[in-house]
Amino acid sequence: MKEKLHTIPVQDAFGQDCECPICVMYQKLEENAINYTIGAGASYMEEDIRAQTDDQGFCQKHLQDLYVYPNKIGLALILKTHMDKTIKDLEKAAKAPLPSPNSMFRKNAKTSSPVIDYIEAQEQKCFVCGYINQSFESYLRTIFYLYEKEEDFRKQFEESKGFCTGHYKMLFGLAPEYLNKKYLEPFLRTLNGLFLEHFKRVRDDVEWFICKNDYRYREEPWKNAKDALPRALIKTGSVSVPRME
Numbered sequence: 001m002k003e004k005l006h007t008i009p010v011q012d013a014f015g016q017d018c019e020c021p022i023c024v025m026y027q028k029l030e031e032n033a034i035n036y037t038i039g040a041g042a043s044y045m046e047e048d049i050r051a052q053t054d055d056q057g058f059c060q061k062h063l064q065d066l067y068v069y070p071n072k073i074g075l076a077l078i079l080k081t082h083m084d085k086t087i088k089d090l091e092k093a094a095k096a097p098l099p100s101p102n103s104m105f106r107k108n109a110k111t112s113s114p115v116i117d118y119i120e121a122q123e124q125k126c127f128v129c130g131y132i133n134q135s136f137e138s139y140l141r142t143i144f145y146l147y148e149k150e151e152d153f154r155k156q157f158e159e160s161k162g163f164c165t166g167h168y169k170m171l172f173g174l175a176p177e178y179l180n181k182k183y184l185e186p187f188l189r190t191l192n193g194l195f196l197e198h199f200k201r202v203r204d205d206v207e208w209f210i211c212k213n214d215y216r217y218r219e220e221p222w223k224n225a226k227d228a229l230p231r232a233l234i235k236t237g238s239v240s241v242p243r244m245e
């Protein structure tokens with residue numbers, strides 16, 4: 001079966017001036033997923049979609065995003081039936097025999113109960129994350145496909161400003177799965193070099209930001225340090241915040 005490829009969004013992300021093109025790709029997918037979940041298409045009024053949001057609920061990040069979206073009644077409808085399902089399932093789980101005190105030899109033993117099991121399973125689920133991940137995986141595959149097939153993309157990759165730590169790990173971990181013998185080693189060497197070079201660059205910008213807050217450096221130029229913190233947030237935690245001046 002031929003995998004679906006996403007060459008255009010991948011090349012667009014790598015063409016942007018940013019601290020992590022994978023973060024850029026992910027944010028675009030996240031925006032689309034939030035729109036799909038609560039936007040004008042009202043997917044939540046479709047029975048099969050609502051059954052999925054009832055079951056999966058949302059992670060903290062995406063509950064916040066959904067709340068910020070200007071459709072409070074849509075969110076209320078989604079959360080009402082999700083809460084109905086949670087109540088039904090937890091009422092059932094709470095009927096199981098209650099845990100007894102830990103024995104003195106197993107003081108740190110984990111409490112075992114269908115209540116804990118249910119909530120732990122729910123914590124792993126999020127409708128928006130699931131929707132994003134359907135496409136995100138093929139976006140990542142597309143990076144390796146283009147790296148093998150297109151000289152221009154290899155150049156674009158090498159000229160990028162590196163990646164955040166999380167996406168560095170992701171590319172490093174997936175490369176042996178997708179790249180052939182000829183390209184795997186150069187890819188990993190380039191990836192290691194890019195990550196460290198640009199992580200250090202942003203570390204230096206943060207250092208200069210600290211200096212600039214010291215009166216002895218007041219007359220010195222800002223160089224690239226003004227927005228060092230938002231860029232350090234991306235590099236260290238894939239967190240995107242509006243840039244300060």
Ligand SMILES: [Zn+2]
Binds near residue numbers: 020023166
């Ligand atoms: Zn990233």
Ligand SMILES: [Zn+2]
Binds near residue numbers: 058060061126127
């Ligand atoms: Zn989520």
